[in-house]
Structures are given as C-alpha cells and as structure tokens.
Amino acid sequence: MKEKVLQRSVELSWQEPEHPNGVITEYEIKYYEKDQRERSYSTVKTRSTSASINNLKPGTVYVFQIRAFTAAGYGSYSPRLDVATLEEATATAVSSEQNPVIIIAVVAVAGTIILVFMVFGFIIGRRHCGYSKADQEGDEELYFHCTKTYIDPETYEDPNRAVHQFAKELDASCIKIERVIGAGEFGEVCSGRLKLPGKRDVAVAIKTLKVGFTEKQRRDFLCEASIMGQFDHPNVVHLEGVVTRGKPVMIVIEYMENGALDAFLRKHDGQFTIIQLVGMLRGIAAGMRYLADMGYVHRDLAARNILVNSNLVCKVSDFGLSRVIEDDPEAVYTTTGGKIPVRWTAPEAIQYRKFTSASDVWSYGIVMWEVMSYGERPYWDMSNQDETLTVLSFG
Incomplete structure (x- = not known):
C-alpha cells in the first residue's frame, strides 16, 4: 500500500489481489484514531484501488485496514496499518514535497465467511450505527457514528x-x-x-x-x-x-438485473457451486446484520424479498409496512390482526405477533433452506395449518 501523508488527510493506493474470489466491485477502508481502539470508526468505500481520507486531525495516529467485496461478500480486513498525520507546525514545511512514504500491506481478498458466525453476529451484535455520505471524485464515503438508529x-x-x-x-x-x-x-x-x-x-x-x-x-x-x-x-x-x-x-x-432470488434460483436449478450459494447467503446475512444494528426488524424475510444483481450480489428489499403477501392462499396464514407468511415466521411471531431481530433470524434459517434447495417451497407440501402446528410444537 502506498500512502501520502498530509496534515489533515492521507492518500492511499494499493494493488488489486492476484487471485480474488470473483470480480471485485468495491473496496472498504476502515480507519479510526489509534487511542480510540475501534470504539468509533469510519469507513470509506471506493470502486478504485485508491482513496483519499480527509477531515483527519493533525498530529494524530490513525489505524487503517482494507477489505475487498465480491459476489461472495466481504473478505477479512488487511493487517492494521498505523499512520500519523503531520503536526501543524511541520505541515507547511513538507506539504510541497511529493515523495510519499511507501508501506507494503496485504489487501484481504473477499471470501466466504462461515454462516454460523454471521448469524450469531446478526442476533447479538446490536451496535447501533448511523451514517452520512459525501461524494469524492465519484467514490462514496460512508462515515459511521455509533449513535443513530432507524426511525419509524x-x-x-x-x-x-x-x-x-x-x-x-x-x-x-x-x-x-x-x-x-x-x-x-x-x-x-x-x-x-x-x-x-x-x-x-x-x-x-x-x-x-x-x-x-x-x-x-x-x-x-x-x-x-x-x-x-x-x-x-x-x-x-x-x-x-x-x-x-x-x-x-x-x-x-x-436496478437488480436478476430479479427476485427465489425465481432466479428456480430458473438456474443446479447451476451454482456450493461456494456461490453460500456467498449469496453470506450477503443476505450481512444485510440483515446491518438492519439489526440499525434497530430495524424486517418481519418478512424470504427469498422472494431478496433481489439479485448481475454479479450475483444479493440485497434485502421489500420494506413496505403494508405488504401483500402472495395471492396464493396457501402462502399465508390468517390470524387475528391479519395475514402473516407462516412458512417463514418464528413461533412467537405466529402465536403472539412478537417480531424482533430474533424472529428475523428464524426467517433467515428458512431462506438458507430456500437457497440450498434452489427455491423449493419451504415445508414442501404440508398445509399451512399442519406447518403452523409443527412450528409451534418445535418452537
């Protein structure tokens, strides 16, 4: 990684990994003040192999890490790199110099993360983060601050x-x-x-x-x-x-070129590797983890509400509070208060209409089954009444 250090900014550039796990669509740079120990960090996302990190404090040591994103999801962060911004007194003297300090680092290649850990992190990792955006030469900067949550x-x-x-x-x-x-x-x-x-x-x-x-x-x-x-x-x-x-x-x-995940999987039955399928699930888990961190409960997570783009990146969708849940009467189960998608719904949500991030995790488990079966109907040919009794007995 190459870096050019100034008083309030650091310019970074790096080489693309030689053997990435798919097409790299973006990089994420995470950084924070070293003495903060990652309690509050910021990220910058870019589609190129360079980025300029601005609005830094003079004379402060920052920690930088980079990871890549492909259809398989985010890889691990690179090793930590400590960089000290210039002191105010010395900034003028060296600002005209164009010879950056060069430090070698390894950018982590995006790869598959074991889903058990993603789900575990999704259900318990309730760090609430907010964000603000700014354009910088076509790249998007995303600054996280551990304060803001979803507002209904x-x-x-x-x-x-x-x-x-x-x-x-x-x-x-x-x-x-x-x-x-x-x-x-x-x-x-x-x-x-x-x-x-x-x-x-x-x-x-x-x-x-x-x-x-x-x-x-x-x-x-x-x-x-x-x-x-x-x-x-x-x-x-x-x-x-x-x-x-x-x-x-x-x-x-x-625009998501490949449409809804359930129909897309049925159309391409048996055409993907296990790694690709797990990569899809990893992406869904990452999106749901983010929503849980924001304090948002989806309530209707299912393959039909996941959209797929041309790079096989899966994205959570359907955030309407007033949803039509399929015209097929077998797809829903009517209880007091309206219809719910019983085949994807946790026992406490069916019985007591208690929806939480935990009930979203249950739905994610059903989505895992949908993906690995290439869009098969959950619980096969069981009626909704039978399936409800089964869920409640196991729940």
Missing part, C-alpha cells in the same frame, strides 16, 4: 416530512421509463434510466403509484421510501430517490 416514519405527525427527510426528491425529467417489468401493491414496476445533472445515467427500477390513489395509499406507498432512505449497505437495496411533486408519484431504486 409512522412516528411523524406529517408523513411527508419523513419522506423529504430521508429520501431525495428527483426531477421527473431525469427519469426515463422504458418498460413494465411487474406489478406492485400500489401500481406498476418499471425499468428505466436515471440521468442526474453532471453524472452518467444509471439503470433503475421505478415503482409507480396507480392513478386515482387515496391519500392513505400515497402515504403507505411513500412510507417504504422513508424506510429505505435510512439505509446504506452493499446488501440492502439502494434508494435513488422519489418523485412526489408530479404524476405519477414514483419511488426510484437501483
């Missing part, structure tokens, strides 16, 4: 305030709808392109609100954007923004 949009007296606090308002003229790819609870789902000023156009999925909507439907529709806008993780579907000041009302998210 329903706690806002004015739901529109929650939307505009957490979701970016887009100009409808920047969005080009190309074709309809499905139907959602509130309207059509389309694919298209988003072209923001000064940036290249990107493929997006666009959820539209059907004509003649009620105010409650509009509020419920935009509630998902208020939730998604609070998340930023490689294994959680990214919200690009919303259109609320025109018609149709739209939610714009990143």
